Amino acid sequence: MKPFKFKQFEIQQSEHVFxxxxxxxxxxxxxxxxxxxxxxxxxxxxxxISLMLAQRNSIAEFLGMDINExxxxxxxVNFENAPFCLRxxxxxxxxxxxxxxxxxxxxxxxxxxFEESESGKDKxxxxxxxxxxxxxxxxxxxxxxxxxxxxxxxxxxxxxxFVTIAEEYGLHLIRxxxxxxIESSKIKRLILEFSGVKQQLHESDFIIEKSPxxxxxxxxxxxxxxxxxxxxx
Numbered sequence: 001m002k003p004f005k006f007k008q009f010e011i012q013q014s015e016h017v018f019x020x021x022x023x024x025x026x027x028x029x030x031x032x033x034x035x036x037x038x039x040x041x042x043x044x045x046x047x048x049i050s051l052m053l054a055q056r057n058s059i060a061e062f063l064g065m066d067i068n069e070x071x072x073x074x075x076x077v078n079f080e081n082a083p084f085c086l087r088x089x090x091x092x093x094x095x096x097x098x099x100x101x102x103x104x105x106x107x108x109x110x111x112x113x114f115e116e117s118e119s120g121k122d123k124x125x126x127x128x129x130x131x132x133x134x135x136x137x138x139x140x141x142x143x144x145x146x147x148x149x150x151x152x153x154x155x156x157x158x159x160x161x162f163v164t165i166a167e168e169y170g171l172h173l174i175r176x177x178x179x180x181x182i183e184s185s186k187i188k189r190l191i192l193e194f195s196g197v198k199q200q201l202h203e204s205d206f207i208i209e210k211s212p213x214x215x216x217x218x219x220x221x222x223x224x225x226x227x228x229x230x231x232x233x
Contacts, residue, residue, distance in 0.1 A: 006226050008055055009082040011046050017071045018045045022208060023110050023153050023189060028052025029222050030177060030191050030206075031151040036060045036105035040143070042095045042136060043067075043109055047075035047088075052226060053108065054084040060105075064090035065098065067131075096135050103145035109152050111136050133158070134165050141169040141196070149174075150194040156187045166194050174199040182209045183216065 004011040004020040013019050028049040033039060033056055041050045044064035054062055064079070066072050072092040079088040112131060133154075140150045150171060154162055156178075163173050175193035180186065210216040220229075 005228055006051075007228055008226075009051050009078070009084075011048055011051070012074060012077050012081075013046060014070060014074055017068065017074050020046060020048055024048045025052070025223060025226070026179065026189070026206070026208075027108060027110055027151065027153040027191060029056075029226065031106065031108050032149055032175065032193060033057045033060065033106055033108075036149075038102060038104045038145070039063070039106045039108065040104040041065070041108050042140075043071075043111060043131070044075045044090055045071050045110075047078040047090065049108055049110065050075075050088060050090075051078065051082055051084070053106075054082070054087055055225070058084075060087065062088045063102075063104075064088070065093040065095060066090070067092070067094050095131060095139055098139065098143070100143060102143070103148065104143055105145050105148045107140045107144060107148065107150045109136060109150075111152055111154065133162050137162075137165050137169050137171065141171055144171075144196060147195065147197055151191065152193075153179075153189055153191050156190050159190045159192065162192060170196055172196070172198045173201060176201065176203045178203070178205045180205070180207050182212065183207050 001013040001015060011020050033053045037060055039053060039060050039062045041064045044066045047064055050062045050064045064075055069092055072090060075090045079085055079090055171194035174195045177191035178187045179189040181188050207216045208219050
C-alpha cells in the first residue's frame with residue numbers, strides 16, 4: 001500500500017493493519033496533550049495518533065502498544081522514521097495484562113467498537129475481540145496519573161454506555177466533542193475525555209465536511225499543520 005504523507009512525517013501502511021482514517025486524525029488533532037509528560041496509546045495500528053500528538057507536544061514521551069504483531073512492526077518503522085523518534089517507543093503488549101510503575105498523564109485510544117462477528121476484516125482493530133470498553137477503562141483507571149486524562153473516539157451510539165462504565169471506575173466525563181460527517185447531518189462520532197478529578201463538562205461540535213468531498217473550514221484549520229492538501233477546498 002502507498003504511504004500516507006503528512007507535513008512532518010510519513011505513515012507506511014499495510015493491508016493487514018488498520019489504515020490511516022479520519023477518526024485517528026481527529027483524535028490526534030483534538031486530544032488534550034498540552035500538559036502531558038507521559039503519553040500511552042492503546043492500539044497503535046500505524047502509530048498515526050502518537051505521531052500527531054508528538055508533533056503537538058514537543059516534550060512528552062510516548063509509549064505505543066498493540067496486540068497485533070504486524071501493527072507493532074509497522075509502528076516501529078513509522079516511529080523510527082519520524083523527526084520525534086527519540087521520544088517514541090512501542091511494544092507488543094496486551095493492555096489487559098500491562099504491568100507498569102509509570103503513571104500516564106494521557107491515555108489515548110481509538111478502540112475496537114463493533115461486537116464480534118463473522119467478518120474477518122480488521123478483526124482485532126475494529127471488533128471487541130481482544131479489548132472491550134470495560135477492559136480499556138478498568139486498566140486505564142489504574143495507570144493514569146492523579147490528574148491524567150483518558151481520551152477516546154467512539155461511535156455516538158456507544159457514548160452513553162462508555163460514560164456509564166467510566167463512572168463506575170471513577171473516571172468522570174470532562175469533555176465531549178460531537179462530530180458530524182457533513183454539515184446538518186447527525187452526529188456520528190464522539191471524542192470523549194475523562195479524568196479522575198470531577199470538573200465542569202466542556203462540550204463542542206465539529207463538522208468534517210461542508211458538502212460531500214469538500215472539507216469544512218473547521219477541519220482545514222484543525223489539520224493545517226498535518227495534512228498536505230493537493231487541492232484547495
